[in-house]
Amino acid sequence: MRAAVITALTGPDAVEVRDVPDPVPEPGQVLVDVAYAGVVFPDVLQTRGEYQLRPELPFTPGWEVAGVVRADAGGFAAGDRVAAMPVTGGLAESVAVDADMVFPLPDEVPLATAAALPLNYLTMHFALLRRAALQTGETVLVHGAAGGVGTAACQLAAAYGARVIAVVSTPDKGEVARAAGADEVVPVDGFREEVRRLTDGRGVDVVVDPVGGDRFPDSLRSLAREGRLVVLGFTGREIPTVRVNRLLLTNTSVLGAASAEFWRSEPGYAGRQWRDLVPLMRSGAIDPPIGSVFSLDQTAAAIREIDQRRAVGRLLVRVRDEEAR
Numbered sequence: 001m002r003a004a005v006i007t008a009l010t011g012p013d014a015v016e017v018r019d020v021p022d023p024v025p026e027p028g029q030v031l032v033d034v035a036y037a038g039v040v041f042p043d044v045l046q047t048r049g050e051y052q053l054r055p056e057l058p059f060t061p062g063w064e065v066a067g068v069v070r071a072d073a074g075g076f077a078a079g080d081r082v083a084a085m086p087v088t089g090g091l092a093e094s095v096a097v098d099a100d101m102v103f104p105l106p107d108e109v110p111l112a113t114a115a116a117l118p119l120n121y122l123t124m125h126f127a128l129l130r131r132a133a134l135q136t137g138e139t140v141l142v143h144g145a146a147g148g149v150g151t152a153a154c155q156l157a158a159a160y161g162a163r164v165i166a167v168v169s170t171p172d173k174g175e176v177a178r179a180a181g182a183d184e185v186v187p188v189d190g191f192r193e194e195v196r197r198l199t200d201g202r203g204v205d206v207v208v209d210p211v212g213g214d215r216f217p218d219s220l221r222s223l224a225r226e227g228r229l230v231v232l233g234f235t236g237r238e239i240p241t242v243r244v245n246r247l248l249l250t251n252t253s254v255l256g257a258a259s260a261e262f263w264r265s266e267p268g269y270a271g272r273q274w275r276d277l278v279p280l281m282r283s284g285a286i287d288p289p290i291g292s293v294f295s296l297d298q299t300a301a302a303i304r305e306i307d308q309r310r311a312v313g314r315l316l317v318r319v320r321d322e323e324a325r
């Protein structure tokens with residue numbers, strides 16, 4: 001089969017498309033013929049060996065896919081339409097995935113939408129509900145709000161009855177964030193003053209932070225009393241530090257949210273989350289904005305778009321030509 005392969009840890013340019021052996025599913029795995037694969041920031045990190053998970057070179061990246069089950073296995077039947085989270089190996093014509101990371105697709109969800117669902121929506125379900133204990137009526141500030149994690153955060157927070165303030169770097173990203181459910185959109189520069197103005201000086205209850213970097217101190221200053229800042233990642237490249245006296249003096253919290261670690265240690269949890277989200281998929285409350293669709297041969301270009309901060313909405317790779325059933 002054909003697959004994208006990371007051949008050296010030198011960035012997106014070292015991603016090639018090659019013929020590789022077909023995957024052989026182990027017991028408990030499901031073989032999925034991939035229609036679309038989602039491209040995500042962790043793919044960028046993996047091209048430089050900067051992600052926690054460092055498979056031996058050469059290897060096929062690809063966190064999330066949508067496609068069709070090849071043969072009965074793991075409670076799925078041949079022909080079932082599914083989304084799945086292989087974590088590696090998804091940017092290929094077929095991938096073997098642990099059954100508890102394969103999710104049945106409602107008929108009304110197209111495969112191109114489904115490929116952009118698993119990683120970010122399950123992560124934000126975990127981050128907002130389990131880690132931050134979001135309540136209806138609270139206000140959520142979302143950094144990187146036109147990105148994958150960011151748009152999922154906007155849509156889910158809005159679906160759970162929160163007011164959403166999006167932080168973005170360009171006007172076109174602002175439009176994507178607004179379409180994803182943000183009530184207000186503010187620019188990166190000066191976001192703290194805008195938050196203060198929009199909340200009558202009170203601040204926000206939850207900050208969703210996949211960016212980190214030098215905006216972190218202002219994110220902390222934007223929290224209301226008993227506010228929670230959820231750390232998701234560091235697309236700003238710099239990992240910030242916290243002087244904990246600030247947390248003490250303001251009755252605020254900084255929380256980590258590492259969904260993959262949680263899924264590994266609690267088998268079955270991702271499936272329960274998926275079932276929680278299905279009604280929101282059916283109603284259209286969660287519907288990832290697809291920015292661009294690349295061919296498998298263009299995988300390196302797709303990863304480069306994210307690396308260079310140019311991605312607006314989600315990027316997909318269309319792996320198989322046919323629009324699967």
Ligand SMILES: NC(=O)c1ccc[n+]([C@@H]2O[C@H](COP(=O)([O-])OP(=O)(O)OC[C@H]3O[C@@H](n4cnc5c(N)ncnc54)[C@H](OP(=O)(O)O)[C@@H]3O)[C@@H](O)[C@H]2O)c1
Binds near residue numbers: 120144173188258
């Ligand atoms: N903790 C978890 O469980 C978990 C799960 C999934 C992903 N993540 C992490 O979450 C982060 C976001 O992932 P994603 O897939 O949402 O990425 P994405 O789609 O590329 O979005 C990230 C956003 O970060 C902002 N950004 C600020 N500085 C940037 C820079 N120097 N380069 C690129 N983007 C920059 C951009 O928004 P503006 O231009 O508007 O500022 C961009 O839209 C990554 O660090 C990823 O590893 C964590």
